[in-house]
Amino acid sequence: MDKAVKDRLVAQATLALTVRRAVSFDVAPLHGLIVLAGVPGTGKTTLARGLATKVAAMLSPSKVNFIQVDPHGLASASLGKSQQQVTTLFNQTIPEAGMGGFAVVLLDEVETLAADRKKMSLEANPVDVHRATDAVLASLDLLTRQHKNILLIATTNYPQAVDSAFLSRADLIEYIPPPNNEARAEIIRDTLEGLGRQWPSIRNLANDMSLFVAASSGMDGRRLRKAVVSALAGSIATARDPNLVTSQQVLAALKASTQANKEVGREAA
Ligand SMILES: Nc1ncnc2c1ncn2[C@@H]1O[C@H](COP(=O)(O)OP(=O)(O)O)[C@@H](O)[C@H]1O
Ligand SMILES: [Mg+2]
The missing domain is CATH 3.40.50.300 (P-loop containing nucleotide triphosphate hydrolases)
Structure with missing residues (x-):
């Protein structure tokens, strides 16, 4: 904020x-x-x-x-x-x-x-x-x-x-506007850090922040946090051991969430 x-x-x-x-x-x-x-x-x-x-x-x-x-x-x-x-x-x-x-x-x-x-x-x-x-x-x-x-x-x-x-x-x-690039980066970083306290490897994902920011344009803070967390459900293996989550999975989760947002928006319109 x-x-x-x-x-x-x-x-x-x-x-x-x-x-x-x-x-x-x-x-x-x-x-x-x-x-x-x-x-x-x-x-x-x-x-x-x-x-x-x-x-x-x-x-x-x-x-x-x-x-x-x-x-x-x-x-x-x-x-x-x-x-x-x-x-x-x-x-x-x-x-x-x-x-x-x-x-x-x-x-x-x-x-x-x-x-x-x-x-x-x-x-x-x-x-x-x-x-x-x-x-x-x-x-x-x-x-x-x-x-x-x-x-x-x-x-x-x-x-x-x-x-x-x-x-x-x-x-x-x-x-209160939707989060801009800088704010989204902060929210993503905060979420990764929070998860990283439990599963330390997750902290390394922050290196790909610029990709995550680009993939999450237009998302609100709540969706954004949920999307990052849902990357843990990218596979059964990562759901069991979140230390295994990759940047690709975070990216995929962000893209899926943005896409779902668009679809819902289209239906409502
Ligand atoms: N600007 C933000 N910075 C950090 N987290 C945010 C931000 N906006 C939303 N969130 C996340 O989304 C969740 C829901 O926010 P909330 O305050 O209930 O939004 P609103 O009342 O505008 O619908 C928060 O718990 C927080 O995790
Ligand atoms: Mg509210």
Whole structure:
């Protein structure tokens, strides 16, 4: 992950939890909301958790609670229920977590929680989802004005499906791109090193990094790690003794994964 992105996030989080308390909302209209947007597998959830850890270290010795909200759990509640659950979450659970210190809240895959109300006509439960989004926005406004010790980090794989009123409340929207050549090399190296701790010969494969980078163009971080690991299944012999894995097998695994990605993309299109 680009260091500039990380620094920007830490700076914004610090602002949200310190400067925001010192001035009124009219002067500095900060909601304490950071949004990480990008295609699946680019490390948004991991980054959000890492940011929470950084924030906690920075605010030490103050108490910092971390909450991760899975909106799929909320939205799957039966008709009419999700609105109530959202209200309880924002008006009670989250403020309580911040009592006596700070709270960092990860709203993962927030498109489910704050679905775009303009696009609801195609949904199975349009009225309920509409109400849930309204409840999120109303509760969000209340929460961010009354509790300036709370930082919300939202991630989304589909920013175009998130209600624009939610996005407009973000203090910072950070677009997380798929890994470039340099980033892919780092992810591959990290994966090889991790495997190399168990099977030392695997470390030598890093010598062919330029080939791996070229073969993995367009892949996201998650697919990339999986592809490298799946090279171990290149043959029964390597699955039994991963020390035997060759560069050709890693290359083949990367190519197979890229090809599968393309096929799936073509079907979806
Ligand atoms: N930029 C990256 N650097 C290192 N690993 C990554 C990166 N992006 C994704 N990954 C790998 O993919 C996995 C899934 O990442 P995740 O944070 O869940 O992505 P997202 O939330 O964007 O779908 C991570 O556990 C990590 O192993
Ligand atoms: Mg995620």
